[in-house]
Amino acid sequence: MTEPQEPQRSVSSRQNIRKWLLVISFLLIPVTIFYISPVIIMMGAAEGIVTGGILLFILIFFLSLFVARLWCGWLCPMGACQEIGSPVMKHTVADGWRNWIKYGVMALWIIVIAYSFYGAGGIHAVDPFYGTVNGISISSLDILMIVVIIFSGIFAIAYFTGRRGFCHILCPQAGIMVAGRKIRNIFGWPALQLNADAALCIDCKKCSKECPMGLDVNGMVRKGEMEKADCILCASCADTCPKGAITYAWRNK
Ligand code: SF4
Ligand code: SF4
Incomplete structure (x- = not known):
């Protein structure tokens, strides 16, 4: 069966859009950080x-059932902060135990949230603007300093x-999206993913060099394994x- 392929497009236009989205996401931190x-x-x-x-995060989890970690690659301000600074980051995060820490952080975080609700006697209210002033997150110099220190x-x-090391190692949200992708992979419904044709590859390794997560994309193409937990x-x-x-493809597993 012929798989649906994305249309050919200018190489730079999509990445320019992505990079601008990340810059805008970063600049909007004073408004959005409390929502994240x-x-x-x-x-x-x-x-x-x-x-x-x-x-x-509930929304991001449901989106991850169809688009995995697209949020990390295109919109997350924490990812944006690291990617904007990536020209000074020459090395990459190696595969290994450090990449598993984020799952422990996610589990601990969820346990603390559940225990906190339990301690508070359950859910009393839904307030999307909790902690903000007129919807703005950074409303004082003290909060600004804390946010600057965190970033x-x-x-x-x-x-x-290494490049996007926080995404690789510590981000609890990453674990939520990886879980969503694993669920999708069990059931195999149509979702966004990478498609590769190894016969076209000339092993120039430009893909590996450009990958903001520092993945060995050339190796992934050669092995026919384009599905990676840390692919954003x-x-x-x-x-x-x-x-x-390599192309985007919307298809069954
Ligand atoms: S898949 Fe990667 S290594 Fe192969 S031709 Fe494309 S950029 Fe070069
Ligand atoms: S393999 Fe790397 S460059 Fe390719 S989509 Fe995934 S994160 Fe991006």
Whole structure:
């Protein structure tokens, strides 16, 4: 059966759009950070309040059933912070035990949230704007300083561990999306994924060099294994490949 393929497009146009989306996401941090912050979610849970962050993560989980970690590649401000700084990050995060830490962080985070709701006597309210002032997250110099320190930490982790090191190692949201993708892979319904034709590959390794997650994309193409937990479906590899060996595809497993 012929698989549906994406139409040919300018290499740079899609990546330009992606990079601009990441820049905008980064610039909007003063507005959006409380809707994304795992800490604000825990603070709300301690008062029995379902915050905007919980609603967002439920949405991201359901989206991951169809588009895996597309959020990380195209919209996440934490990812944006690391990718904007990637020109000074020369090394990549190696496969291994460190990539498993995020699942432990996710499990701990979910347990703390559940326990906090339990301690608060259950859910008392839903407040998407919890913690914000007129919908704005950074409403004082103190909050600004805390956010700057947190994002400096995220950048430092990536700087010392490798490109998008925080996404690889510590992000609890990554684990939620990986779980969504695993569920989809069990049932095999149509979803966005990478498709590769090894016969077209000339082993130039441009795809591996461009991958913001530092994956060995050339090796993935050669092995015919394009499904990776740490792939954020950014399409940089597809848009870099001079032979069109990699494409986005919407298909069954
Ligand atoms: S393998 Fe391709 S789509 Fe996945 S993260 Fe790397 S460059 Fe992006
Ligand atoms: S960029 Fe394309 S041709 Fe080059 S190694 Fe990757 S898949 Fe092969």
